[in-house]
Every structure is written in C-alpha cells, then in structure tokens.
Amino acid sequence: MIASIKFVIGMILCAALLTSCGDSKVINKIMLVQTLGFDIEDDEIKGSALIGDYRKKNEPNTLLMYADTDSEFSVLPALNTKMKNEIEYGQLGTIVFGKSYASRGIDAFMEDLCRETRISNLLQLAVTDLEAKELLKAAQRLNESFLINEMIEQNINNGNLPNINLHRALYSYYSNRQSLFLPHLTLRDGELEVDGLGLFRSGKLVSRLNLNQSLYLKLLMENGKNGSLSVPNPNKARSSKLQLVITASKVTYKVTGEPSSPNIVYSVSINTKVTGFPDLTTIQDRAYKEQLEHHISSYCEQEINRMLAALKKDKLDPLGLANKIAHRPSAPSSLKDTEGGTPIHASAKVRVHIVQTPVDSE
Amino acid sequence: MNKKKTAMDQVLPEQGGLNELLTIFQKSSDFKTNTLKLSSQELQVYYYSTLIDMHRMDQFLIKEVQQAGETYLGDIEDIKALIPVDDIEITDQLEVILSKLLKGHVLIRLQDNENCALVHMPSSSGKRTSNDTENEFSVVGPKVGFIEDIDTNIHLMRLQLNIPTLVVKEFSIGSVSHTRVAMLFIEGVTNPDIVERVEQRLTEFDFDVIFDSLLLDQFISDNSNTPFPLFLSTERRDRVVYALLNGQVAFVSDGSPYFSTGPSTLFDFFISPEDYYLPWILGSFFRMIRIFGVVFSLFASALYVAVMTYHYEVVPRNLLGPLVFSRINVPFNPVLEALFLEATIEFLREAGARLPTKIGQTLGIVGGIIVGQAAVEAALTSNILIIIVSLSALASFATPIYRMSNTIRFLRFPIILLSAVWGALGILIGVCFLIVHLTRLKSLGFPYTAPLFPFRGRDLKDSFLRLPYQYANKRPGYLRTDSTIRYVPKAFKHTLKEWDEES
Numbered sequence: 001m002i003a004s005i006k007f008v009i010g011m012i013l014c015a016a017l018l019t020s021c022g023d024s025k026v027i028n029k030i031m032l033v034q035t036l037g038f039d040i041e042d043d044e045i046k047g048s049a050l051i052g053d054y055r056k057k058n059e060p061n062t063l064l065m066y067a068d069t070d071s072e073f074s075v076l077p078a079l080n081t082k083m084k085n086e087i088e089y090g091q092l093g094t095i096v097f098g099k100s101y102a103s104r105g106i107d108a109f110m111e112d113l114c115r116e117t118r119i120s121n122l123l124q125l126a127v128t129d130l131e132a133k134e135l136l137k138a139a140q141r142l143n144e145s146f147l148i149n150e151m152i153e154q155n156i157n158n159g160n161l162p163n164i165n166l167h168r169a170l171y172s173y174y175s176n177r178q179s180l181f182l183p184h185l186t187l188r189d190g191e192l193e194v195d196g197l198g199l200f201r202s203g204k205l206v207s208r209l210n211l212n213q214s215l216y217l218k219l220l221m222e223n224g225k226n227g228s229l230s231v232p233n234p235n236k237a238r239s240s241k242l243q244l245v246i247t248a249s250k251v252t253y254k255v256t257g258e259p260s261s262p263n264i265v266y267s268v269s270i271n272t273k274v275t276g277f278p279d280l281t282t283i284q285d286r287a288y289k290e291q292l293e294h295h296i297s298s299y300c301e302q303e304i305n306r307m308l309a310a311l312k313k314d315k316l317d318p319l320g321l322a323n324k325i326a327h328r329p330s331a332p333s334s335l336k337d338t339e340g341g342t343p344i345h346a347s348a349k350v351r352v353h354i355v356q357t358p359v360d361s362e
Numbered sequence: 363m364n365k366k367k368t369a370m371d372q373v374l375p376e377q378g379g380l381n382e383l384l385t386i387f388q389k390s391s392d393f394k395t396n397t398l399k400l401s402s403q404e405l406q407v408y409y410y411s412t413l414i415d416m417h418r419m420d421q422f423l424i425k426e427v428q429q430a431g432e433t434y435l436g437d438i439e440d441i442k443a444l445i446p447v448d449d450i451e452i453t454d455q456l457e458v459i460l461s462k463l464l465k466g467h468v469l470i471r472l473q474d475n476e477n478c479a480l481v482h483m484p485s486s487s488g489k490r491t492s493n494d495t496e497n498e499f500s501v502v503g504p505k506v507g508f509i510e511d512i513d514t515n516i517h518l519m520r521l522q523l524n525i526p527t528l529v530v531k532e533f534s535i536g537s538v539s540h541t542r543v544a545m546l547f548i549e550g551v552t553n554p555d556i557v558e559r560v561e562q563r564l565t566e567f568d569f570d571v572i573f574d575s576l577l578l579d580q581f582i583s584d585n586s587n588t589p590f591p592l593f594l595s596t597e598r599r600d601r602v603v604y605a606l607l608n609g610q611v612a613f614v615s616d617g618s619p620y621f622s623t624g625p626s627t628l629f630d631f632f633i634s635p636e637d638y639y640l641p642w643i644l645g646s647f648f649r650m651i652r653i654f655g656v657v658f659s660l661f662a663s664a665l666y667v668a669v670m671t672y673h674y675e676v677v678p679r680n681l682l683g684p685l686v687f688s689r690i691n692v693p694f695n696p697v698l699e700a701l702f703l704e705a706t707i708e709f710l711r712e713a714g715a716r717l718p719t720k721i722g723q724t725l726g727i728v729g730g731i732i733v734g735q736a737a738v739e740a741a742l743t744s745n746i747l748i749i750i751v752s753l754s755a756l757a758s759f760a761t762p763i764y765r766m767s768n769t770i771r772f773l774r775f776p777i778i779l780l781s782a783v784w785g786a787l788g789i790l791i792g793v794c795f796l797i798v799h800l801t802r803l804k805s806l807g808f809p810y811t812a813p814l815f816p817f818r819g820r821d822l823k824d825s826f827l828r829l830p831y832q833y834a835n836k837r838p839g840y841l842r843t844d845s846t847i848r849y850v851p852k853a854f855k856h857t858l859k860e861w862d863e864e865s
Contacts (some may be wrong), residue, residue, distance in 0.1 A: 001587055004489065004587070016783070024672055025670075025672060025674055025675045026670060027669075027671075027685060027686055028686050028692070032674070032682070054682065054686035054690070055687070056687075057687050088674065091675055091682065119675075120675060224630045336638045340595045
C-alpha cells in the first residue's frame with residue numbers, strides 16, 4: 001500500500017517536473033484578437049486588429065487597434081503595449097491582406113502561420129483591393145469583430161466561393177504546382193462585400209476572379225449544392241437575364257491525350273432552379289425546357305473554358321491541374337520538376353438539368 | 363497455539379463453570395433469574411428480559427410448567443415434552459450457553475445441574491414493519507425491499523426464488539456482536555469457486571461488531587484501496603434475485619437492510635431494475651443516458667476549468683461573450699471557483715442527507731437557489747459554472763447505486779485539480795490513471811471491467827444496451843457459471859402473418 005502511494009506520488013512529481021504547470025491564459029484576463037489586417041506603406045507594416053470586448057452584457061463591443069512596426073511579427077507585441085490585458089490570438093477568425101501587402105508577397109506570414117498551434121483551421125485568409133484597415137473599420141462600425149470571417153463562411157456555405165480554409169490555403173501555398181487563391185473583399189458604398197477570389201503566384205497577388213468565375217472554379221473543384229449564376233435569357237422579349245440557383249452539382253474529370261501533352265477534361269453535371277423566368281407555361285413544355293437546358297449548358301461551358309484558357313495563359317493553376325497529372329505514373333518527367341503554374345490544357349463539358357421553377361417567378 | 367483472546371473468550375470463566383458465568387450475567391439489571399416449581403423439583407430460569415419475548419415466555423414456558431402438576435423431570439431432556447417450543451437445545455457447553463443467551467434464548471436449569479436447556483424466545487420488537495425500498499426507488503416494478511431482520515430477508519428471497527437449490531449458508535461473525543451472516547447462492551448455477559472464496563473470506567477475518575453488510579464488503583473485497591465499490595449493495599429484492607440468477611453470490615448480515623452481491627462488474631452499478639421492466643429500446647436508451655451522465659458528471663467541471671484556464675481557443679464564438687462576461691468580475695481562478703461550488707454542492711448534499719426530509723427540501727431550495735443566486739451577485743462565481751456544477755451533481759445522482767454515485771462525486775475533485783495544473787492534458791492523465799486502476803481491479807478474483815476488458819462480446823448483450831429477452835437468455839460468460847442458459851426463449855412468432863391468415 002505504502003509502496004503504491006509512493007509510486008503514485010513519484011509519478012505525479014516526475015510528471016510535474018517534466019511538464020511543469022501549463023502557461024495559463026484565463027479567458028477573462030486576456031484580450032482576444034479576432035480579425036487582423038496587414039498593409040504596407042513605405043516599408044512599414046501597418047497592422048490593425050479587431051478585438052472583442054465582452055465587458056457589457058448583451059452589448060458586444062469591438063475595439064479597433066493599430067500598430068505600425070517594421071515586421072509582421074512585431075504587430076502583436078506592439079498592440080500589447082497599448083492594452084491592459086495580454087493580447088491573445090487563439091480565437092483569430094480572419095487575417096486580411098491589404099492590396100499593397102498582398103502584392104508585395106505574403107511569404108513571411110504564411111511561413112509563420114503553418115507553425116502556429118493556437119490558430120485553428122477555422123481561420124480564413126482574405127485579400128482586398130483596398131487597405132485592410134478600411135475593411136476592419138467597416139466591420140467595427142457594425143460592432144462585429146467576426147463579421148469578415150462569417151461573411152466568408154456564409155459565402156462558402158451558401159454562395160459562390162469554393163471551400164477554403166487555412167489548411168487548404170497552406171496546402172496550395174506549399175504546393176509548387178498549385179496557385180493559392182483567397183477570398184477577395186471590397187467596400188461598396190461603405191459596406192463590406194465578398195466579390196470573388198484573389199489569385200496568387202509565388203505568394204504575390206497577381207489576378208482576380210469575379211463571383212461568377214469563383215462559382216465556375218467551385219463547380220470544377222467540388223461536388224456542391226449551392227451557388228447562383230446569371231445567364232443571358234434566350235427569350236429576348238423578356239428579362240435580359242435568367243438567375244440560376246444551383247441545387248446540386250457533380251464533377252468528374254479524365255485525363256486524355258498523349259502523356260507528353262496531357263489534357264484534362266472535366267464533366268460537370270448541374271441541377272439548378274431557374275428564377276427570373278417569366279413564362280411558366282413555356283418552361284413546362286418539355287422541348288422548350290430541353291432547349292433552355294442546352295442554352296444554359298453551352299453558356300456555362302463556354303464561360304468555364306474561357307476562364308480555364310485565361311488561367312492557363314496567366315500560368316495560374318488554382319485547380320491543381322499539374323498536381324493531378326504529376327501524380328500519375330505516366331506523367332512526363334519535365335512536369336515533375338516544373339514549378340508554378342504549369343500550362344496544362346483543360347476543358348469542361350457541362351450538362352445542366354432544370355429541376356424546379358418557382359411559380360412566383362413573374 | 364498462542365491465539366489472541368477475543369472479547370468473548372475474555373468473558374468465559376477459566377474455572378467455575380456455569381455458575382461463574384451466570385454471576386457475570388447477573389451484573390446486568392436486565393438479566394433475570396426466576397424459579398419455577400414443579401411438584402418436587404425446582405427449575406431455575408435465566409434470561410435477558412430485553413432480548414426475549416415476555417408474552418411468549420408467559421404463555422409457552424411459565425404457564426405450561428405451572429400446569430404440569432405432578433410431572434417429574436428425570437433429566438433436563440424431558441423438558442422438551444413439557445414446553446411446546448420447537449427450538450430447544452440441551453447443552454453444557456459454556457460457549458453455546460453464552461452465545462444463545464445473548465441471542466434471545468431462555469436458559470432452564472434443573473437444580474444445579476450443569477446440563478441445561480436453551481429455549482428460543484426472541485423478541486421481535488424494534489424491527490420496522492414496512493419493507494418498501496427507501497433509497498433505490500423505482501417508478502415501475504416492485505418496491506419490495508429488505509429490512510434489518512435477516513430471517514425476514516431470507517424469507518423474502520425464498521418467496522421469489524422458489525427452488526430447493528437456493529442455498530443459504532449461515533455464519534456467526536463478529537467477536538462481540540456474533541452477528542448472523544447469511545450467504546445465498548443457487549447450487550448448480552453459481553461457480554463453486556466463488557462460493558468457496560466468499561465462504562473462506564467471510565469466516566477468516568476477525569472483527570468485533572458487524573453493523574452492516576457494507577462492512578463485510580470491505581473486509582472481503584480484493585482491494586480496499588480503491589474508491590470503487592467492488593460489491594454491489596442493494597436494498598431491492600429484484601436486484602439480488604437477478605444477481606443470484608446470473609450466478610453471483612449474495613450475502614447479508616443481521617441488522618442490515620442491504621444485501622451485497624458479487625463478483626460485480628463496473629456495468630452492474632449502472633443497471634437499474636427498471637431497465638428490465640421497460641421495453642428493451644427504452645431500457646437501453648435510459649441506461650445509455652445514465653452512462654453519459656457519469657461521464658458528464660466526471661468531466662464537466664474539469665473541462666470548464668481546463669477551457670477557461672488554458673484552451674480559450676476552443677470556445678465556440680457564440681459562447682465567448684457569455685463565458686467572458688460571466689467571469690468578468692470573478693476575482694478567483696477558475697479552479698478555485700469550481701472547487702468552491704463543488705464543495706458547496708457537497709455541503710448541501712451532506713446536510714440534506716442528515717436532515718429530516720421536509721427540512722432537507724427547504725435546505726435544497728435555500729442552498730440551490732438563494733445561495734447560488736447570491737454567489738453570482740457577489741461575483742464569487744460565474745453563473746455558467748453554477749449550471750455546469752448543478753448539472754454534473756444531478757447527473758451523478760442518476761447512478762442507481764448510491765455508493766457508485768459517491769465514488770463519482772469523489773473522483774471529480776482530483777480530475778478538477780489535474781485540469782487546473784495541466785488543462786486537457788491533466789484530464790487525459792486522470793482518465794489514463796482511472797482506466798489503469800479500473801482494469802487492475804478484481805471482484806472476488808473476477809475482472810471488474812468485464813465484459814470490456816477482457817473483452818467478451820457475448821456478454822455485451824446486457825451492458826451498454828439491454829437487448830430483448832429472446833437474445834439475452836444466457837448468463838455472463840466471465841462468471842464461469844455451472845449452467846450457462848437461464849431460459850430457453852420460444853421461437854419468434856410473426857404475428858402479422860397470423861393476422862393475415864385469420865382475415
């Protein structure tokens with residue numbers, strides 16, 4: 001008995017010596033940074049942070065703090081000098097890169113992020129064509145420190161953005177052949193707006209996709225059940241655009257062509273609701289419905305192929321086409337050594353099926 | 363052999379025999395001596411007036427002797443013909459006389475003869491008449507419980523286990539109390555090794571007074587350095603019957619309304635008799651709820667401490683506001699806050715258990731609502747922790763066996779302390795210690811964590827879930843019973859088909 005008690009006490013003491021006590025961060029004694037923004041001006045990093053303030057019941061408050069430093073990593077220590085409580089970033093929801101910062105390159109930050117254990121994969125990275133602090137100011141006006149993160153999540157779940165999070169972004173970043181893409185935000189009439197995707201090459205922002213193109217990218221990347229799209233109306237007498245709401249989509253691809261010049265052909269099948277279609281009786285006509293489906297399919301196919309050609313031209317590969325080929329045993333050895341956007345030819349075939357038309361579309 | 367003297371041995375006179383012994387007894391004022399006269403003889407009657415039924419003595423002893431008239435007793439043995447009582451023992455053994463006199467026998471002596479008769483006339487006063495279950499209440503099913511009288515308890519068992527193979531073995535344990543202890547098992551079902559082991563352990567230890575069966579538990583258990591109960595103790599008859607039918611052994615001491623059954627496993631403590639009276643789906647569901655309650659009760663407060671102290675990053679965003687605000691004015695660390703509230707709950711429980719029911723209820727309201735509200739108002743604790751601690755206390759009471767719920771409440775404290783030192787890692791260390799400790803425990807030599815470790819898939823039919831009776835017809839394999847099949851279920855009839863045929 002005494003021996004076993006001694007053993008247990010010994011074990012506890014050894015464990016205590018080896019691990020020591022944890023570094024405690026009591027939740028009400030720290031300040032939680034929830035959105036971070038980075039801009040650059042004259043080689044000086046302009047950091048801005050939205051910090052949640054929960055001192056008043058049912059009255060969420062958001063603090064916006066600024067820090068000008070010479071390095072990305074000095075922003076949080078610089079913010080700490082202005083706060084009563086210690087700044088912590090375990091609840092960080094979004095990091096927004098301003099245009100100036102993203103154009104110069106986000107390498108330093110990405111290298112650091114992948115080693116940060118406190119940050120979860122719920123973190124979203126985003127880019128803007130403005131200054132990041134402008135976006136943070138807009139979020140602060142609404143007193144919502146997680147606003148940007150929630151907007152991005154909402155657009156991934158219900159809108160046109162493809163599924164992306166910190167881990168996927170890190171994977172794209174560290175993959176030599178795949179281009180990193182991040183949600184793109186802007187301000188319209190002083191209000192925050194998600195307006196597409198920013199594309200990176202070698203850690204630098206080089207291009208942008210609009211919301212429709214984001215949806216095409218989404219359709220090629222994953223089987224989805226959301227997203228909306230405007231398509232020209234073949235019936236010119238009526239409204240000029242048809243609004244499609246995608247209810248389900250499925251994508252497959254196959255590699256064709258010679259091993260030395262592979263070609264990836266995507267097959268995308270889309271089930272969609274059509275809104276904005278005025279004449280219900282017409283669409284119930286089977287022949288007309290097939291004609292309309294053919295029209296929409298052709299339009300989407302054309303647009304997707306146009307986007308793929310543009311990406312190829314810009315040597316951008318957000319879809320990871322080169323990765324898909326390089327992993328095959330028959331891949332040309334030159335491809336395995338190639339870095340950056342590899343000009344792999346890709347095309348898509350689209351088949352649209354109209355599943356539902358709202359009665360109140362008039 | 364130089365054996366240490368027990369309390370009883372010290373009473374027995376080394377010389378002088380029965381007269382010396384009676385002199386010792388006569389020091390007590392309730393020890394009475396009486397002389398009954400036959401025609402030419404005198405019968406000396408000795409008894410403890412507080413231990414015997416005076417009415418029976420008047421009717422079956424004094425009255426019968428007075429009416430005997432000219433009867434002459436050649437030997438004390440002849441008294442059996444005179445007194446209409448079945449349990450009469452003739453002896454000259456001082457140990458027997460000493461023991462029986464103290465168990466409600468009347469000593470009858472013919473003149474100064476050493477040989478004497480012991481007539482059994484125990485008083486039954488002081489025993490309660492109601493045998494409803496008091497602590498292990500159930501909404502459905504029988505409410506038959508045990509009382510403090512061993513004969514009544516065995517009578518209750520025999521009423522339900524109506525077979526001659528129900529064996530009752532009785533021992534006298536306790537050097538001062540000489541308490542009757544009965545061991546029950548079903549011959550042909552229970553593994554003889556278990557019976558032998560219990561019998562051996564019960565008879566081998568020395569203790570002065572056996573107050574309750576729970577004392578015996580501790581003396582014969584395989585490991586006394588564990589907070590876990592290694593025998594299931596119950597006041598419900600159906601539980602004991604079920605244990606015996608499964609091949610376990612039950613034992614009870616006189617004066618205890620609790621039977622102990624073993625070998626027990628961890629699962630036995632989360633089984634409620636109601637599980638068997640409800641349809642298997644409901645029974646299984648509520649059993650799972652109970653097991654979840656135990657896990658919740660063990661770890662909820664510790665998780666709160668770990669998350670609030672170390673792992674703020676895992677708090678869901680929507681909970682950040684309420685959690686931070688609830689602690690904003692609390693001056694203590696989360697661990698002190700949690701320990702303060704846990705201790706308050708334990709105070710309330712201890713106080714409630716010792717007070718009469720009506721006052722206990724008032725105390726619950728005063729403690730639970732007023733003190734809780736005031737503690738939040740005074741910023742001694744956060745209201746979210748009050749909810750967590752109350753829920754975990756509630757969940758611990760969902761365990762059907764009181765001793766196990768005590769264990770769970772006790773284990774919360776070390777786990778909270780571990781979580782305060784190392785956060786989630788501390789909780790994990792606590793869980794590892796618990797698992798290692800549990801897997802090493804044995805009840806009467808049988809593994810405590812069966813059927814999970816060692817794994818016995820077939821015995822899982824009545825563990826997390828309670829499968830339908832047509833599938834759960836075998837006794838647990840780990841008990842190695844003499845007979846494995848409890849009953850043979852009838853082949854399942856498809857009632858819908860019958861209906862179709864009729865129509």
